[in-house]
Amino acid sequence: MGITRRIFMIGGATVGGGLLLGIGGVGAHLMTHNRINTQRDGHTDNNSTLVNLWLRITPDNNIIVINPHTDMGQGTATGLMQIVADEIDADWSQMKSQAAPADVAYSNGKVFEGFMREMVTPPEWAGNLVENGFYRMGDLMKMQMTGGSSAVRFTGWDAMRKAAAATRQMLLAAAAEKLDVDIASLKTQSGTVVHENSGQSYTYGELAADAANRDLPKDAAFKAADQWRFVGNSIDREDVPAKVLATAEYGIDAEVPDMQYAAIATSGVFGAQISSIDNADEIKTARGVSDVLIVPDGVAVVADNPWRAEQAVRKVVFQRESHANDTLHTEDVVQNQRDALAGELSEGLSTGEAVEGAADIKAEYLVPYLAHATMEPMNATVWMQDGKLNVIAGVQNPLGARQRAAKEAGMKIDDVIFHSRQMGGGFGRRVAFSTTGDEPLSWLVQAVRIALHSNKAVKTTWSRETDTRSDVYRPLVLGQYEGALADDGKPLLWRSRSYGKEMNIKAIAPPYAIPNIKVSYADQPHPIPTGFWRSVEHSQHGFFVESFIDELAMAANADPLQYRLSLLAKDSAAASVLNKVAEMSGWRYGADADGRAMGVALVHSFGSTVAQVVEASMTSNGVSAHRVWCAVDCGTAVNPQAVEAQVQGAVHYALSAALYGKCDLKDGGIVQSNFHDYRLVGLAESPAVEVAIVKSDSPIGGVGEIGVPPLAPALSNALAVTDGVRRRSLPLV
Amino acid sequence: MIQLNVNGVEHSLDIEPEMPLLWALREEISLRGTKFGCGLGLCGACTVHIDGTPVRSCSYPASAAVGKQISTIESIGSEETPHAIQRAWIKHQVPQCGYCQSGMQMAAVALLNDNPNPTDEDIDAVMTNLCRCGTYDRIRAAIKTAAKEMV
Numbered sequence: 001m002g003i004t005r006r007i008f009m010i011g012g013a014t015v016g017g018g019l020l021l022g023i024g025g026v027g028a029h030l031m032t033h034n035r036i037n038t039q040r041d042g043h044t045d046n047n048s049t050l051v052n053l054w055l056r057i058t059p060d061n062n063i064i065v066i067n068p069h070t071d072m073g074q075g076t077a078t079g080l081m082q083i084v085a086d087e088i089d090a091d092w093s094q095m096k097s098q099a100a101p102a103d104v105a106y107s108n109g110k111v112f113e114g115f116m117r118e119m120v121t122p123p124e125w126a127g128n129l130v131e132n133g134f135y136r137m138g139d140l141m142k143m144q145m146t147g148g149s150s151a152v153r154f155t156g157w158d159a160m161r162k163a164a165a166a167t168r169q170m171l172l173a174a175a176a177e178k179l180d181v182d183i184a185s186l187k188t189q190s191g192t193v194v195h196e197n198s199g200q201s202y203t204y205g206e207l208a209a210d211a212a213n214r215d216l217p218k219d220a221a222f223k224a225a226d227q228w229r230f231v232g233n234s235i236d237r238e239d240v241p242a243k244v245l246a247t248a249e250y251g252i253d254a255e256v257p258d259m260q261y262a263a264i265a266t267s268g269v270f271g272a273q274i275s276s277i278d279n280a281d282e283i284k285t286a287r288g289v290s291d292v293l294i295v296p297d298g299v300a301v302v303a304d305n306p307w308r309a310e311q312a313v314r315k316v317v318f319q320r321e322s323h324a325n326d327t328l329h330t331e332d333v334v335q336n337q338r339d340a341l342a343g344e345l346s347e348g349l350s351t352g353e354a355v356e357g358a359a360d361i362k363a364e365y366l367v368p369y370l371a372h373a374t375m376e377p378m379n380a381t382v383w384m385q386d387g388k389l390n391v392i393a394g395v396q397n398p399l400g401a402r403q404r405a406a407k408e409a410g411m412k413i414d415d416v417i418f419h420s421r422q423m424g425g426g427f428g429r430r431v432a433f434s435t436t437g438d439e440p441l442s443w444l445v446q447a448v449r450i451a452l453h454s455n456k457a458v459k460t461t462w463s464r465e466t467d468t469r470s471d472v473y474r475p476l477v478l479g480q481y482e483g484a485l486a487d488d489g490k491p492l493l494w495r496s497r498s499y500g501k502e503m504n505i506k507a508i509a510p511p512y513a514i515p516n517i518k519v520s521y522a523d524q525p526h527p528i529p530t531g532f533w534r535s536v537e538h539s540q541h542g543f544f545v546e547s548f549i550d551e552l553a554m555a556a557n558a559d560p561l562q563y564r565l566s567l568l569a570k571d572s573a574a575a576s577v578l579n580k581v582a583e584m585s586g587w588r589y590g591a592d593a594d595g596r597a598m599g600v601a602l603v604h605s606f607g608s609t610v611a612q613v614v615e616a617s618m619t620s621n622g623v624s625a626h627r628v629w630c631a632v633d634c635g636t637a638v639n640p641q642a643v644e645a646q647v648q649g650a651v652h653y654a655l656s657a658a659l660y661g662k663c664d665l666k667d668g669g670i671v672q673s674n675f676h677d678y679r680l681v682g683l684a685e686s687p688a689v690e691v692a693i694v695k696s697d698s699p700i701g702g703v704g705e706i707g708v709p710p711l712a713p714a715l716s717n718a719l720a721v722t723d724g725v726r727r728r729s730l731p732l733v
Numbered sequence: 734m735i736q737l738n739v740n741g742v743e744h745s746l747d748i749e750p751e752m753p754l755l756w757a758l759r760e761e762i763s764l765r766g767t768k769f770g771c772g773l774g775l776c777g778a779c780t781v782h783i784d785g786t787p788v789r790s791c792s793y794p795a796s797a798a799v800g801k802q803i804s805t806i807e808s809i810g811s812e813e814t815p816h817a818i819q820r821a822w823i824k825h826q827v828p829q830c831g832y833c834q835s836g837m838q839m840a841a842v843a844l845l846n847d848n849p850n851p852t853d854e855d856i857d858a859v860m861t862n863l864c865r866c867g868t869y870d871r872i873r874a875a876i877k878t879a880a881k882e883m884v
């Protein structure tokens with residue numbers, strides 16, 4: 001069926017030509033789930049060799065890593081190159097990367113699996129709870145996802161490392177045959193196979209075509225960690241120079257001949273569609289304006305300059321259908337959740353013997369809807385050419401976006417050409433998948449409609465206001481917590497109820513040893529579109545869980561950091577990062593003479609463990625976060641400086657949310673619109689963030705999101721020390 | 734016609750006088766290193782220099798730039814001859830998504846031209862551009878490195 005054929009075609013056409021030989025068990029298993037282990041095919045096209053799905057070796061001995069992930073600043077390409085360079089035994093100067101096409105062959109089952117697993121699997125220690133993370137596997141082939149902090153740990157560590165190790169074996173075998181020597185007498189170094197006895201050698205480029213014809217080794221061993229030359233080293237990211245020189249191309253920078261520009265005004269009420277436009281004729285008289293039309297969730301104006309389009313769309317007078325959301329306010333959503341929590345709930349986790357007696361410590365927490373606010377607003381450029389629909393956009397899932405565009409245009413996916421671009425921020429906004437049925441690609445849908453309607457090349461760009469008001473939001477969540485202490489001050493029981501669809505139990509369960517835990521949730525939907533927001537449920541539930549454990553510690557009159565340690569196994573990753581962060585920060589419990597105090601939080605997410613200490617105080621301007629220390633256990637840190645950058649960035653991302661972030665609902669729409677009322681932390685108020693990566697033998701974990709969840713609780717916990725006031729809702733300012 | 738001098742080149746544009754400079758640069762002259770983030774002068778992604786002073790071009794009418802020298806990120810440095818700020822930005826691996834970084838660098842270049850040896854407070858006061866990826870720690874460090882190098 002199509003798999004072999006498709007890879008064949010990619011080798012020939014899309015990836016840039018090449019001899020495609022010997023795909024199969026290596027790498028390819030990720031997309032076919034072991035159904036195809038021995039596929040092989042031959043196709044000579046030019047003189048470079050695609051040894052397997054992930055690697056191409058050129059005659060001049062460049063090793064090209066084909067990266068199925070898209071860039072939003074996380075440094076994936078470099079991390080993958082490091083892994084391959086070590087395992088195949090090449091020099092850094094040989095390494096290149098190339099973006100994979102938006103094609104099924106590069107859909108990433110494992111990545112998606114990792115994503116789903118993170119969302120729905122119970123913690124390991126909860127034992128026999130059913131793992132239901134795979135029930136959407138049918139969707140798998142549509143996913144070429146960058147998300148779930150999965151690129152380096154799954155694509156890289158699981159797949160590419162295997163592919164590179166096997167490729168090295170195949171190169172050795174090819175050389176052994178050519179030289180007619182025992183393979184054991186050969187070694188690899190710097191992209192060559194060397195026969196030391198005779199001094200003969202071949203470059204990988206010379207061997208690639210032969211190597212690709214060989215059987216796949218079953219037992220290609222990985223290098224030991226002490227042989228790594230690249231993994232574990234801070235290497236400059238290959239995407240950085242173009243961003244510094246401003247030559248990197250983002251979706252919004254697209255240029256197509258005779259391109260027009262569209263601006264969008266939203267209907268103003270989630271779900272409500274526009275029924276008619278009152279002043280279309282008048283709008284069309286404005287300079288440069290060529291079209292005014294109704295699109296899903298709004299109206300569009302097409303003009304010959306984006307500013308003219310934006311000016312005109314703001315003047316469109318339209319009629320809107322009435323909708324159940326017309327009178328929706330934040331208070332209604334909160335009340336609705338409170339009612340739901342009083343009703344029948346889904347059980348998330350229940351451990352230990354039920355404890356008699358009252359839970360006398362109670363807390364209700366609330367976090368708001370949040371927009372992603374990527375610095376580059378949503379945009380797509382769409383046009384028809386030679387019977388094909390062309391799309392330029394930056395997305396976290398090019399294949400999903402390609403499919404969505406095809407569906408909207410009523411075309412076959414093969415008739416859509418997707419030109420993937422650098423993203424000016426992703427954070428979960430630019431995925432093409434939702435668990436809720438909400439449409440994260442509504443901007444792409446609009447762009448396709450507009451281009452087809454106008455029969456022109458059109459770049460559709462959302463204004464900041466439209467972007468803020470048309471997001472798929474981080475869900476507003478209400479959480480109710482109850483606990484009781486044993487005589488020794490340790491928690492005796494822990495109960496929580498919270499609101500959320502298809503909850504990730506890992507995110508809502510406490511990581512601490514507590515005799516009786518009962519975690520339940522109201523598995524109900526939201527009235528407005530929701531989606532994945534950097535760190536997904538961990539951002540809300542990390543705040544709840546780590547605030548409540550702090551409340552218990554305070555009730556027990558205990559140092560909150562020591563209290564946590566007393567509830568963790570001594571040799572656990574959690575204990576190790578807590579000890580580390582205590583050491584880095586010079587942990588102290590209690591406010592100093594300047595009224596500054598420290599707070600701590602600990603969150604496992606995406607296979608990694610992070611503890612943070614925030615030093616904060618209340619000042620005349622409100623809350624001030626002075627310094628942040630992060631101790632990270634992500635197993636193997638492939639590129640430590642990139643890990644540091646991701647964690648620092650995540651802290652500032654989370655700090656904006658903790659201090660200022662909220663999207664209020666009024667009359668069915670979002671009140672906030674731009675950075676004056678949806679504030680981001682600026683440089684002056686950004687705390688210095690120190691990151692330490694602890695040595696560990698934990699499995700490799702994700703990195704991009706793990707710095708987010710501990711920040712808000714650590715900050716709020718610090719403030720509670722300064723003034724004894726427990727802040728149970730965000731934002732703090 | 735609006736006459737603009739951008740990076741030393743004269744452009745004669747048939748645009749409305751009130752069109753923000755940003756859109757004239759990006760779409761009429763195809764200089765797309767300067768970015769759009771908010772349109773209200775809040776984020777600084779659109780920062781350019783006008784007669785050496787950093788300006789948020791999304792909120793600056795094109796007509797107001799007539800007769801002045803407009804410089805964009807494209808004029809600051811190149812792959813062969815990067816500006817000291819750009820070298821420092823690479824050394825410290827500042828960008829994440831990179832979208833805010835042309836505006837950031839324009840703000841930083843203006844700062845160093847004005848004040849070759851800025852303190853933390855000086856940096857705080859002038860670097861008011863927003864970075865959603867949170868690259869602030871490295872921006873601070875890179876400005877100090879560039880300042881040392883430029884002395």
Ligand code: FES
Pocket residue numbers: 768769770771772773774775776777778779780789790791792
């Ligand atoms: S786009 Fe000009 S300041 Fe934001």
Ligand code: FES
Pocket residue numbers: 073375424425828829830831832833834863864865866867868
């Ligand atoms: S690097 Fe992404 S917004 Fe600054």
